[in-house]
Amino acid sequence: xxxxxxxxxxxxxxxxxxxxxxxxxxxxxxxxxxxxxxxxxxxxxxxxxxxxxxxxxxxxxxxxxxxxxxxxxxxxxxxxxxxxxxxxxxxxxxxxxxxxxxxxxxxxxxxxxxxxxxxxxxxxxxxxxxxxxxxxxxxxxxxxxxxxxxxxxxxxxxxxxxxxxxxxxxxxxxxxxxxxxxxxxxxxxxxxxxxxxxxxxxxxxxxxxxxxxxxxxxxxxxxxxxxxxxxxxxxxxxxxxxxxxxxxxxxxxxxxxxxxxxxxxxxxxxxxxxxxxxxxxxxxxxxxxxxxxxxxxxxxxxxxxxxxxxxxxxxxxxxxxxxxxxxxxxxxxxxxxxxxxxxxxxxxxxxxxxxxxxxxxxxxxxxxxxxxxxxxxxxxxxxxxxxxxxxxxxxxxxxxxxxxxxxxxxxxxxxxxxxxxxxxxxxxxxxxxxxxxxxxxxx
Amino acid sequence: xxxxxxxxxxxxxxxxxxxxxxxxxxxxxxxxxxxxxxxxxxxxxxxxxxxxxxxxxxxxxxxxxxxxxxxxxxxxxxxxxxxxxxxxxxxxxxxxxxxxxxxxxxxxxxxxxxxxxxxxxxxxxxxxxxxxxxxxxxxxxxxxxxxxxxxxxxxxxxxxxxxxxxxxxxxxxxxxxxxxxxxxxxxxxxxxxxxxxxxxxxxxxxxxxxxxxxxxxxxxxxxxxxxxxxxxxxxxxxxxxxxxxxxxxxx
Ligand SMILES: Nc1ncnc2c1ncn2[C@@H]1O[C@H](COP(=O)(O)OP(=O)(O)OP(=O)(O)O)[C@@H](O)[C@H]1O
Ligand SMILES: [Mg+2]
Numbered sequence: 001x002x003x004x005x006x007x008x009x010x011x012x013x014x015x016x017x018x019x020x021x022x023x024x025x026x027x028x029x030x031x032x033x034x035x036x037x038x039x040x041x042x043x044x045x046x047x048x049x050x051x052x053x054x055x056x057x058x059x060x061x062x063x064x065x066x067x068x069x070x071x072x073x074x075x076x077x078x079x080x081x082x083x084x085x086x087x088x089x090x091x092x093x094x095x096x097x098x099x100x101x102x103x104x105x106x107x108x109x110x111x112x113x114x115x116x117x118x119x120x121x122x123x124x125x126x127x128x129x130x131x132x133x134x135x136x137x138x139x140x141x142x143x144x145x146x147x148x149x150x151x152x153x154x155x156x157x158x159x160x161x162x163x164x165x166x167x168x169x170x171x172x173x174x175x176x177x178x179x180x181x182x183x184x185x186x187x188x189x190x191x192x193x194x195x196x197x198x199x200x201x202x203x204x205x206x207x208x209x210x211x212x213x214x215x216x217x218x219x220x221x222x223x224x225x226x227x228x229x230x231x232x233x234x235x236x237x238x239x240x241x242x243x244x245x246x247x248x249x250x251x252x253x254x255x256x257x258x259x260x261x262x263x264x265x266x267x268x269x270x271x272x273x274x275x276x277x278x279x280x281x282x283x284x285x286x287x288x289x290x291x292x293x294x295x296x297x298x299x300x301x302x303x304x305x306x307x308x309x310x311x312x313x314x315x316x317x318x319x320x321x322x323x324x325x326x327x328x329x330x331x332x333x334x335x336x337x338x339x340x341x342x343x344x345x346x347x348x349x350x351x352x353x354x355x356x357x358x359x360x361x362x363x364x365x366x367x368x369x370x371x372x373x374x375x376x377x378x379x380x381x382x383x384x385x386x387x388x389x390x391x392x393x394x395x396x397x398x399x400x401x402x403x404x405x406x407x408x409x410x411x412x413x414x415x416x417x418x419x420x421x422x423x424x425x426x427x428x429x430x431x432x433x434x435x436x437x438x439x440x441x442x443x
Numbered sequence: 444x445x446x447x448x449x450x451x452x453x454x455x456x457x458x459x460x461x462x463x464x465x466x467x468x469x470x471x472x473x474x475x476x477x478x479x480x481x482x483x484x485x486x487x488x489x490x491x492x493x494x495x496x497x498x499x500x501x502x503x504x505x506x507x508x509x510x511x512x513x514x515x516x517x518x519x520x521x522x523x524x525x526x527x528x529x530x531x532x533x534x535x536x537x538x539x540x541x542x543x544x545x546x547x548x549x550x551x552x553x554x555x556x557x558x559x560x561x562x563x564x565x566x567x568x569x570x571x572x573x574x575x576x577x578x579x580x581x582x583x584x585x586x587x588x589x590x591x592x593x594x595x596x597x598x599x600x601x602x603x604x605x606x607x608x609x610x611x612x613x614x615x616x617x618x619x620x621x622x623x624x625x626x627x628x629x630x631x632x633x634x635x636x637x638x639x640x641x642x643x644x645x646x647x648x649x650x651x652x653x654x655x656x657x658x659x660x661x662x663x664x665x666x667x668x669x670x671x672x673x674x675x676x677x678x679x680x681x682x683x684x685x686x687x688x689x690x691x692x693x694x
Contacts (some may be wrong), residue, residue: 395533397585400491401601402519402545402552411544415535415584 009060010042010142013190017149024152025121027132030147033110034138038145053335053367054277054306056143059221059249073174078102081212085428088170088208089114093174096191097153097221106167111160116167117194127158128431131198135227135255141279143251147192147225148160154194157207161200161231168206168237168426171195175213175222175248188219191248195226200232201259206237208429213247219246228256228264232286235263237425243436245273246399253279255274267424269433270297270305271440277306284318295324296420298440299332299364306335313346316376320350325420326357327413327441328364337407339371340381347376353383358390358416417441444469444640445510445609450501459485461665462501467609470637474676475644476661478684482645484528486662487613491525492518505609518544520552524607526598528614528639528644533585538597539567541585542604549605570603574630575580591618599630610634611642616650628653648680661687 007015017035024031043060044051073094082090091114092102098116105114113124120128138145155171175191199205213220232235242250252275269277282291297305311320326334338353357366370383390412398408415432417437424430448609450463459482467473477483489496490503492515503510505521513521515686535540547557559568571581577618586594597616602610612631616624631641631654643654651659651673659675660667669675679687 199555268469391531391533392534394533396493396515397527397531397533398536398541398545399515400519400525401541401605402516402549403541404516404548405514406543407548408516411536411541412533418535 004295006210008042008090009057010039013043013146014039020150024150025118026125026131027121031134031151034133034145034148037138038142038149041140041142041145044142050308050337053333054275054304056251056277059275073099073102073176076103077174078172081174081210083170083208083429083432085418086168086208086432087172087428088168091155091169091171093154093171093193096173096190096193096224098155103403107164109163111163112165112316113156113158115156117154117156117196118152120196121152124156127198128156128196130357131196131227133227133230135229135257135281136225137255137281140178141253143223144225144253144255147194147223147253150192151194151225153200154196155229157196159203159205159234162202163200163226164204165206168208168429171207171209173209173211173213173222173224175211175220186299188221191220191222191224193222193224195224195228197226197228199228199230199236201231201234203231204235204240206426208239208241210241210243211248211250212244214244215372217401221251222248223251224253226252226254228254230256230264232260233262234259236265238264238266239424239426239429240266240268240278241433241436242268242270242276242431243272243440244268245276247274249275253281255281256283258282258284258286258291261288262286263292265292265423265425266294267420268295268307269295269420269437270295270299272438273299273303273305275304278308280307280309282309282311282320283314284421285314286318287315287317289315289318291318291320292423293320293324294324294420294423295336296326296417296437297324297334298417298437299334300325300329300443301332302330303332305333306337308337308339310339311341311351313340313342313349313351315345315351316347318346318349320352322353322355323420323423324355325417326355326366327360327417328357328366329360331361331363333364334366336366336368336385337371338369338383340373340383342372342374342379342381343377344375347378349376349379349381350380355383355385356387356416357387358413360390398423406442410438413441414438444506446504448502450486450489450503451499452485452496452501453499454496457622459665460489460514460609463662463665463667465660465667467640467642467647469608469640470635471658472641472643472654472656473660474656474673475662475667476646476659476676476679481662482665483662484613486666487525487528487611487642487644490518490611491515491523516548517552519605519607520549522608522629522633524605524610524613526595526602526610526612528617530586530594530598532587532589534587535584536585538581538585538601542567542601545605565573565637566604570600571634573603574600575626591624592620595619596623596627599627603630603634606634606667608638609640609642609694613644614646615643616645616647624650648676651676663691
């Protein structure tokens with residue numbers, strides 16, 4: 001056994017960083033700090049409280065290429081990932097690399113920049129420096145640290161003040177190892193896109209992010225980090241659709257920072273996948289912010305879907321709402337961990353959280369853990385969590401009217417999921433997702 | 444149409460129905476009365492196919508077919524309908540939406556093409572009018588937040604939509620105000636025909652003034668202990684069940 005083989009996965013990634021760091025564009029000291037934090041924390045296993053139910057170390061058993069593979073994807077290959085009538089600007093990442101050729105921007109208002117993260121690093125280092133690694137904490141989250149160390153491409157969006165970006169931005173992540181591996185000795189890819197969205201004051205932005213890894217193998221890991229800075233009175237919607245994710249393990253961290261009177265609404269929908277961990281860290285950092293976090297996951301087989309949310313209420317008069325729903329079948333595992341901090345200053349906070357789940361099989365598992373830490377005294381906070389089976393009385397009622405067992409089941413499950421779909425504010429996306437969910441339930 | 448022979452059924456080892464015998468011919472209306480807990484709703488549930496109840500003995504034939512062998516949906520497709528004593532609330536599922544599915548699955552069973560949307564809407568309107576159910580109720584989630592009376596009217600509305608050949612009304616009159624009672628009874632009467640039969644479960648003779656039965660049965664301790672014509676209901680109203688119980692004790 002040689003030295004390399006004896007190294008832990010954490011050590012291997014650190015040494016890989018040392019090897020490639022000279023080719024990374026700028027921010028070297030920040031990256032060095034991040035990698036040392038990654039090294040200190042290490043790839044988490046079950047001993048880490050935050051990863052108790054999701055053993056990330058198991059994903060890193062094999063070796064990874066840290067540089068994404070350049071893959072030939074034709075423009076027509078994209079068509080099947082488009083949402084009908086969405087009229088979106090389409091931004092395509094192939095294995096984490098921004099593809100100029102496949103992307104097409106629609107009606108971009110003056111002053112709005114949509115580019116690759118690589119380009120922003122090279123051409124707008126000052127703006128990037130103001131926000132990069134400011135909202136995504138590298139000190140406690142190994143994957144944020146790892147992404148920050150390597151971050152070289154992804155998507156950069158900046159919206160100036162008083163600007164409404166009407167057409168949604170649809171970011172399509174294509175993850176594929178359809179071509180022979182360049183480095184034959186390494187088994188999979190570690191893809192680490194970085195997203196930086198900077199929204200000025202009094203502006204609006206809608207983002208839809210979707211994945212396709214259907215032609216890939218499940219040895220790849222996509223560790224993405226998004227940082228979103230939302231200016232005063234601005235409204236940002238962020239929809240994450242995790243469908244067709246069977247060929248990749250997804251680790252995602254979305255970090256939003258809200259200024260005065262801003263709105264941030266996000267909806268995370270996980271339908272087909274293998275192993276998914278979503279972290280949402282939201283800081284309404286000024287008064288009168290509104291935040292809505294919704295999520296839906298429908299799992300079967302051996303799927304593993306873990307949603308962690310953290311809402312850090314620091315200032316008074318803010319409101320947050322969370323609704324997460326899960327439908328779990330076969331041997332799948334779901335996790336919902338929702339943390340709400342209400343700091344001493346955050347009087348008059350309204351924070352609600354609800355997690356509802358249906359288990360369709362005796363072998364499916366759901367772990368829900370609401371954590372409310374409240375240090376202010378004049379607040380309204382509540383959380384609730386329910387887990388049950390399909391309502392037998394409702395099933396019988398519907399069947400006694402002539403519906404087959406399947407139709408009755410699908411109708412009830414669709415109604416259950418419907419609350420989350422209803423929260424989608426972009427009509428064509430709502431229709432599209434309703435249909436996807438419908439199809440998914442029939443599977 | 445329906446033939447129940449020596450039906451024994453129970454739940455979790457507890458026997459609730461103790462040998463029920465009942466013959467119903469096409470076009471007949473049978474009223475079933477009986478004290479609380481005597482097994483009336485259990486009989487309805489067993490006939491509709493609720494699997495929690497175990498049939499331990501006996502047989503039920505519906506238009507010559509073995510009813511107990513069928514799934515609940517096939518019973519409905521064969522023409523059976525149960526208006527529940529306690530209709531369940533189903534959030535997120537609209538009455539219209541599920542009725543459309545129900546009707547089309549009933550039609551598929553009979554090898555008919557799906558009902559045209561236009562015709563479906565016309566049918567909805569017509570049947571809503573029959574029980575004076577407002578459109579907003581039909582558009583809402585099934586029974587969600589409905590008043591007791593609205594739930595019962597919604598049951599009769601669905602019955603009218605599905606046009607069963609045998610309808611079991613389990614205390615459809617309870618919870619109805621006087622006007623609603625007339626409306627519901629009137630709705631049922633309009634559906635009476637020589638091919639359609641009814642089992643009307645009730646505690647009150649009043650309903651039977653509007654829906655006049657051909658036969659009245661008394662269910663007691665899971666058995667039909669007395670049967671008669673419509674005058675039996677009047678007698679029960681006047682004398683109560685003690686009279687029947689004494690008769691049984693004497694026998
Ligand atoms: N699911 C059940 N589990 C346990 N016992 C049951 C169940 N369903 C019915 N029973 C019992 O069976 C008996 C008959 O109940 P049923 O509901 O059929 O009575 P009923 O004649 O419809 O009464 P009511 O006039 O009050 O509606 C009762 O003693 C009841 O408690
Ligand atoms: Mg009853």
